[in-house]
Amino acid sequence: MDDRLADELMELAFRLAGRIRTGIDRTATGLDLPPAQAQALMHLRSPAPMRELADIMACDASNVTGIVDGLERRGLVQRRPDPRDRRVKNLVLTEEGEAKRDALRAGISEVAAEVFHLPAADRRALRDLFRKMLDDPADGPVGAPTGASALSRPE
């Protein structure tokens, strides 16, 4: 196998990842959101129990407390006790929270459009190559659901 080519791909991937990270950080900072709060806001179903957010972010539940504290301080979410299971607190986005989340998503879409600045045919080719790598059965059944999505920390 041509390992030098794989090494070059690794290096190129790192440079692209750097661009994506920089773009997202800039977006989050522009919206006055620390990275962890941005990631949470990005993926928050509303309403959803805190436990679900910990699963999506693939982090310990104890972290979620602090992250949600921050979101609550900013008036973006509220904690509401679940009437059916009083251990649970459901997170509900405020109106401002929804607006912030939408702005965040729009900003990240802009970053995507900039980073993947390619003719449509190239974009499709790239998508197909990405899918091919991710569907590799060495990783498990094809298309197995992960429960997490973009910006979470899968695998």
Add this chain to the structure above:
Amino acid sequence: MDDRLADELMELAFRLAGRIRTGIDRTATGLDLPPAQAQALMHLRSPAPMRELADIMACDASNVTGIVDGLERRGLVQRRPDPRDRRVKNLVLTEEGEAKRDALRAGISEVAAEVFHLPAADRRALRDLFRKMLDDPADGPVGAPTGASALSRPE
């Protein structure tokens, strides 16, 4: 423009980045190296002044002190005063340090081979698409040197 396609590419890129990160973390852990020390070891020219390592890792010089402390504790590098400029300390890999660095590079090459597990033609196509994205003149002159390379945190 087809922004949904760009969004999908972003999500796929995150999943790939997760695989790469997991693989590299596993490699570094297997070699008993914390991530920061692994990154430093990966890129250390030998001999090189500490200042250069800070530049390569794109972090503050004060961090390098601690990282090099760790590498020195493990017997992987030595600090040597530069005879020509006595402010400078040159970092020199020990024999064990060179062996560790080689093992690290080999491990990361393995991760690259696994992640970019594609037929040769697809790999070349992917490389060309990556290059196309990175050469976008919106980012500056084509091929402008960055001073940093893979695994560093460019941009």
Add this chain to the structure above:
DNA sequence: TATTGTTATACTCTATAACTATA
């Protein structure tokens, strides 16, 4: 004056363990 490297300090992110209140 400017630079190399160090120290002290602080902030963020993350994890573990112990706790409470529920179930």
Add this chain to the structure above:
DNA sequence: TATAGTTATAGAGTATAACAATA
């Protein structure tokens, strides 16, 4: 017993500021 969420605490990683030695 087990789970949801909190708190306390500790460990990385990173940043700034002040400092000593040297240029």
